[in-house]
Amino acid sequence: MANPDGQQAIVQEIEKQIAELERASDSEAAREEIERLRHQVTALRRQMSGGGGVDGRLAANDPWARVLVARHPRRPHTLDYIQSLFTDFTELHGDRRFADDPALVGGFARFDGRAAMVIGHQKGRERNFGMTNPEGYRKALRLMQLAAKFRLPIITLVDTPGAYPGTGAEERGQAEAIAYNLREIPKLAVPIIVAIHGEGGSGGALAVAVGDRVLMLEN
Structure with missing residues (x-):
């Protein structure tokens, strides 16, 4: 099962990144990245409210959950x-x-x-x-x-x-x-x-x- 506290921490981290981007730059690339991150926040909040979570959806072989994992902001670069x-x-x-x-x-x-x-x-x-x-x-x-x-x-x-x-x-x-x-x-x-x-x-x-x-x- 997914950890709700862990998911909330991820949401907060992404929202922090969004705020930093909004303060730092108004470039086209920054706006596109902000939009992408906002979609991630929306998807994560939907999962949290629905009780499934990324881990559960991965277990069910959900394609969108795999996309979220691939885009996770804490992945190594x-x-x-x-x-x-x-x-x-x-x-x-x-x-x-x-x-x-x-x-x-x-x-x-x-x-x-x-x-x-x-x-x-x-x-x-x-x-x-x-x-x-x-x-x-x-x-x-x-x-x-x-x-x-x-x-x-x-x-x-x-x-x-x-x-x-x-x-x-x-x-x-x-x-x-x-x-x-x-x-x-x-x-x-x-x-x-x-x-x-x-x-x-x-x-x-x-x-x-x-x-x-x-x-x-x-x-």
Whole structure:
């Protein structure tokens, strides 16, 4: 059974995030994230009043409950996994064409003592909530091609609600950047392992989720 006190604590945490976002920014991305969080609060309150709860609905294989778990604000993010699983991480920046995109991080690291390239979406208010711009996808491809040059395996960590849908992103070639990655990544002659550890929204996830092995958490 779900813990009502635990669910109430989650609601309070989400409402705190909403208040912080409302004070901090009036950007389009912030408004979209606020709307998404409000939907989560509504769904959680509905579950609490109905007596089911996320745990009970998961037991009943409820698809929406699984979505809520994937979007849970307390889930670990990519940098948390990198800190826990990798050593000697050196982050690389920029697409060499326009800018750096903090919504997608990547760099050299060691996994179980072996050198590799690790790339992943990073959620957070200062990182566009994990919604990548075209420069992020171009950065990802640049790092993957760099890994292929040095014959290093690539590990990608996917957790995004989708590619950023803003006007600027579209003007800078969002669709082209995603499509180009889908064409070029399969050409790389190094092993690519993809781990989907949270959300995997649409082309925003696919643009870095082409791999030889694709792993996904159940919830």
